[in-house]
Amino acid sequence: MPELPDVEGFRRVLARHAVGAPVRAVAVLDNQVLRGFGPERLREVLRGRRFGEPWRHGKWLVVPIIPPGAEQSSLLLHFGMTGELVWADDDGGRHRHDRVVFVLPEGELRYRDMRKLTGVRLAGNAAECRSLLADLGPDALGLTRGELARVLAGRRGRIKPTLADQAVVAGLGNLLVDEILWRARIAPQRSVADLEPGDVTRLHRQLGTVLRRSIEAARVPPRPSWLTGRRDEPSGSCPRCGTTLSHGRVGGRGTVWCPRCQHR
């Protein structure tokens, strides 16, 4: 589930409910999601502290811990395929997939994740934080046409795996890439090297549109007029031309495209 729009939604949840309030307690319900540190260390860095203003890069949510000690520690949250961040006004209704719960005076912030494919990291200082994010390309939100052209330059692979590669552009996942390519009328198997300036322009424009509208909904909205709204139907049709959509694997991921509108 979580791609850039979802994580942006989690960022807002955290910013709205949890910033600035003292962290009263931290319940680690599953040690497995803590990567590279244990529950004790987490409680120790949060003792007597608060969450600062969260920011996002790609699918990573970074939460500074304030006030800083000798160094600025940060929590780095990734949501894998099934993660989410949930605010609850009281301590009831916990979910069985809640893995870490931050207890605040006005409620609880819950890191929930069924599959535990990624998890939570802790950076002890700014340099560590930077190095954890060092392999990411520029954030997909606000990417200019020039930046897109620059990161695609010299690439020889297919467009879908390239756009989904976090080292190229950060934030796009399987659903978003399919949606963007469908709107830009470019087949997912198309070679990056074959793209013409007009293709890059459409790609950039649709990338921006899809991201903005998805952020409003905090997800890629499964509307019937979007590819995402049809992709799970066994023989769904293209919302634009009515042709039966094709299903296959590109770059090892399930891929849906319109064989008529999207040119190879």
Added chain:
DNA sequence: CGCCCACCCTGATGGC
């Protein structure tokens, strides 16, 4: 660099 595979996890689903 690009591509493929195995692997990390849990849960839902369909076939036998």
Added chain:
DNA sequence: TGCCATCAGGGTGGGC
């Protein structure tokens, strides 16, 4: 009903 294979919008590391 049980069991097994397969699949799912994440990422990593290794081999070619």
